[in-house]
């Protein structure tokens with residue numbers, strides 16, 4: 001896993017020469033994201049120049065490139081800061097020096113993890129939402145556990161879209177160019193000092209790609225980039241935007257990620273021992289694995305079988321429409337050349353992407369193809385496993401639903417990434433310093449019961465107040481930019497740090513049912529502005545082509561002039577990882593209202609749990625296995641085909657819970673201002689959910705249930 005390492009070191013050295021000499025340590029730290037989940041890492045960079053740190057979206061390379069000379073000089077003359085930076089570098093180096101574990105595969109034959117998106121930090125915009133955040137958390141936890149793992153993805157020059165909402169609540173999209181030279185990444189070069197490139201035949205074009213390396217702790221992430229002079233403008237556009245709307249470009253992205261990804265690893269001398277496909281986007285990996293073995297076997301199925309033996313597939317999509325399919329002819333055109341090198345008709349490959357291979361009219365599905373060409377497959381929660389087995393049972397007509405070979409590994413979150421500083425310090429104090437290394441053991445969390453109520457409550461108050469300061473600022477700015485009347489914009493500054501605050505933030509697909517919050521506006525507003533008030537924070541993007549999702553926000557804005565709304569309800573523009581971090585740390589209650597059984601897992605609630613937030617959610621996805629009757633609140637997870645009736649029931653039950661249970665418990669205290677019952681529920685939530693929904697448990701499950709089975 002050496003490829004690109006010295007290039008990153010060279011980039012760090014080049015940056016170091018442009019800043020005062022004592023800050024060289026920061027330039028070295030900047031080129032590996034390991035600092036991002038060190039307790040003092042973000043603060044060390046922030047303390048160089050707090051305003052600039054904010055402006056550059058916490059990108060350490062840009063901070064050091066762009067900070068004013070006098071700021072850098074002041075930092076270089078600040079012994080306290082330099083001592084902290086030195087200590088940080090020591091911790092990071094010690095962490096990275098640990099030998100890789102070799103129980104699953106070895107450093108010589110690492111696990112190769114493929115994903116179309118990665119959300120490991122807000123400064124590196126190659127993610128859209130939950131799938132990317134999960135991939136980022138997996139890389140960080142794999143680093144913490146010293147797994148021999150390399151990751152493969154695409155470097156999108158314009159990333160995912162940015163969101164602006166107008167005064168009528170309609171979403172507008174725009175894209176921002178990212179300049180890789182201003183990111184902590186470097187091109188992988190060969191012995192001649194030139195970038196290593198690979199080519200992939202896509203349709204009738206030979207597309208060339210170069211490879212960038214980003215270090216996420218001990219995990220190198222290799223990103224393919226088609227922005228090469230050899231390529232036509234259209235070919236360069238392949239790595240422009242994540243989840244691009246144009247279908248030909250999207251298929252080309254999948255070819256580049258799958259086929260190109262395997263070729264890139266080979267070009268860098270990396271031979272994977274195991275291949276893990278995070279969702280179907282990378283399914284074409286198996287074609288390239290097969291191509292390598294084809295000459296030895298002479299048959300497509302025998303060649304595919306060799307690749308299949310080392311491939312693992314995770315499916316994330318319980319919505320049939322969410323599983324990408326393409327017309328057979330379009331796929332045939334895209335694959336024509338590579339099928340030719342395999343000596344087979346494209347149709348033979350396409351058949352493997354059909355639920356029923358003989359059904360010529362059926363389109364090609366990437367999920368079906370990935371299921372057929374991997375040795376083991378899993379969904380991402382217990383319930384999603386059941387749903388996936390039922391959904392894909394038709395591919396195994398001879399098997400009963402329960403025997404369909406799709407297991408489950410429930411998602412988890414990387415705890416140090418999502419934990420607020422005050423909560424982290426509290427847990428350090430009560431769970432023992434090395435508690436993060438023991439976070440999957442329920443015994444580790446038992447001392448939560450002994451944390452004095454006041455200490456726990458004070459931490460909750462601090463994290464809420466910090467978030468409210470951020471929200472006031474953001475919400476006023478957003479409203480001003482929507483051209484709202486000044487008084488309306490300024491009303492967002494009335495957000496109160498001591499008021500019960502609930503959060504709803506995620507991708508705005510219709511099945512997530514944001515509309516349930518305000519189904520009955522009058523009743524909701526009575527609650528929001530009553531004598532036990534509630535603040536509501538909402539954020540999320542709808543896919544540019546999802547009109548239904550966009551209409552959810554628009555409908556919300558129809559109530560914006562209801563009495564009390566301006567002071568207590570805020571819709572925040574442009575949800576991303578950084579905003580998610582603020583919201584999950586500060587919100588008292590996290591709400592999730594998916595239409596069951598369409599939530600594969602959900603992870604934002606888990607991020608809120610570790611911060612002492614409580615869940616109010618439909619019993620779907622992870623909450624169906626997390627809820628124990630006392631560690632939060634639930635809405636029925638039953639399936640009902642009468643959507644209108646189900647919506648009405650859930651909307652009613654949601655308000656009833658808030659009115660009769662959540663708000664009274666939050667505001668009921670015995671004179672000292674501490675709500676004992678609330679704190680008891682927070683303790684129970686931490687104790688029962690803490691050991692179960694961290695990324696550590698998830699990786700242990702992958703190892704036991706998926707990586708080591710089906711061989």
Ligand SMILES: *Cc1c(COP(=O)(O)O)cnc(C)c1O
Nearest residue numbers: 129130506576577580602603604
């Ligand atoms: C965690 C996260 C998500 C996932 O949210 P769900 O509630 O699981 O859908 C989406 N977007 C961002 C930015 C996140 O951090």
